Amino acid sequence: MKIAVLNPKGSKAYSGPSVLLARLQQGLERIGGDSPLHLVPVEPQTLGMTHAEHDVATRSGQLAWSLRSSVWLLRNGREHEAIHLHGTYLYSLLPGLVARALRTPYILFPLSAGGDLSVTSQSNRSRIARRVRRLAVSGSSGGLALAPQISDELNYWGLERCQIERIYNPVSPDFSSVASEASRAPRATGRTILFIGKLGRRKSPDLILGALAKLRTRWPNARALFVGPYENDTYRAHFEGRAAELGVVDLITVTGHVDDVAGWITPETSVFLLPSLQEGLPGALAEVLSCGIPAGVSDAGAMPSIVAGAACGRVLPRSETVLAEFVSELWSQEDLWKRFSSGGIAFAQESLTSTAVARTYYEFVERIVTGANR
Known part of the structure; x- marks a missing residue:
């Protein structure tokens, strides 16, 4: 199985989100299985973005990521069994709407509690932003939660509890x-x-x-x-x-x-x-x-x-x-x-351990892909 992982904060420099993905991939390689799962990183470099363009701390960088990753999905999304959105910032959720239109299952992996999914987040003051977030979250096939509060936030925006899987951060x-x-x-x-x-x-x-x-x-x-x-x-x-x-x-x-x-x-x-x-x-x-x-x-x-x-x-x-x-x-x-x-x-x-976390991830993704193919 090939899972495209859209990671707007992926770069050559150290970042917690990218380290998590690297260790998850190591664990997946160890557990193998009848149908090995491979994470395909889609990062700013993959999309040909310059350093200035992929500074997602800026509005222009966020817009550039949303547009380029959405175009990439339109061209390549159907070649993957599922899409993994790494982070649930508003700009990183927009490609989820593209995956939804393609009828390709996508999963959400929020990286912190009390962030963009929080009801009190500044990004949710706009009615349009709230609507987009609800569409993207409720339309996903499931979500991974590093914390109980993240489970609550995903549930608030439209995911059923049975669609949410608790997961830990793997250790090298x-x-x-x-x-x-x-x-x-x-x-x-x-x-x-x-x-x-x-x-x-x-x-x-x-x-x-x-x-x-x-x-x-x-x-x-x-x-x-x-x-x-x-x-x-x-x-x-x-x-x-x-x-x-x-x-x-x-x-x-x-x-x-x-x-x-x-x-x-x-x-x-x-x-x-x-x-x-x-x-x-x-x-x-x-x-x-x-x-x-x-x-x-x-x-x-x-x-x-x-x-x-x-x-x-x-x-x-x-x-x-x-x-x-x-x-x-x-x-x-x-x-x-x-x-x-x-x-x-x-x-x-x-x-x-990376193998324990990878097993949780593998079983979660396998359930989603199997359900989508029925």
């Missing part, structure tokens, strides 16, 4: 080897806070700076490692200014973009913090759980249900003080650290 096997090393290393006594992701307002890494400043009195060897690039120059200036204001510049490391995240996870990285405003199921959380690193996360997306269900950390208010208290508790109670660590590894091994 590289992180399993890190977990094996962790079992032999004294990570519980490490004093480095870990953050993985794009440094920007949505993930709020600046709150970790405040927590670090509060921790250094009791823990003078406390450090923070931020693995990822800045979202933009404006946030970089804010982040660096805040670090200078708090006097923690010498206590932090910001890696910028890296291809090998696993290589930065050492025995010193003992706790993961992600105080995001908005999430689906971030790949970073899946990665650290598979490494056995306890997590302190905000009440966003699937993070609360994962962390509480796996007993691998705590769901915390977005407060510098509360973050610092959680880290201090972990660093002073090794038994608690080990309990959270074991919970994360067990959950990751059962649910977050």
Whole structure:
């Protein structure tokens, strides 16, 4: 089976949506099956878009993606058993209407809760936008949900509950080897806070700076490692200014973009913090759980249900003080650290491997394609 994956944020640069797809494809290759499923990436480069044209942060970039991907579908859509729309931004849903006209089944994969599918989203203030969204969502063959809130949002816009499949963010096997090393290393006594992701307002890494400043009195060897690039120059200036204001510049490391995240996870990285405003199921959380690193996360997306269900950390208010208290508790109670660590590894091994996630995806797509061919 060939599934065309329309990914407007696909590029040579690192992006969470593209990493998710790459790991999903790896898992699909491992499980094989009588009818192997192959993901065919349709990205800005596929459509011949220049860097300036495919900047989907701009209205012109969004319009260019909608038009070019729709034309691509008109020409090639029938050669694929189904279409996968990666992300449910309004501009990325429009090609779904083309697939609907072609009578080619298409599935939706929203990447975060509380985003464009949210009733309160700015993009849904327009009556026309709401109508287009309802047509595109209700006309799809099904949706994949990284978080319970995403299931609710898909249901609100017209999908039946039976058409929605819960799925997790897959983890690379590289992180399993890190977990094996962790079992032999004294990570519980490490004093480095870990953050993985794009440094920007949505993930709020600046709150970790405040927590670090509060921790250094009791823990003078406390450090923070931020693995990822800045979202933009404006946030970089804010982040660096805040670090200078708090006097923690010498206590932090910001890696910028890296291809090998696993290589930065050492025995010193003992706790993961992600105080995001908005999430689906971030790949970073899946990665650290598979490494056995306890997590302190905000009440966003699937993070609360994962962390509480796996007993691998705590769901915390977005407060510098509360973050610092959680880290201090972990660093002073090794038994608690080990309990959270074991919970994360067990959950990751059962649910977050690329093969486990790929099997869920394969069975979901197979049901849709089989139903469409009846």
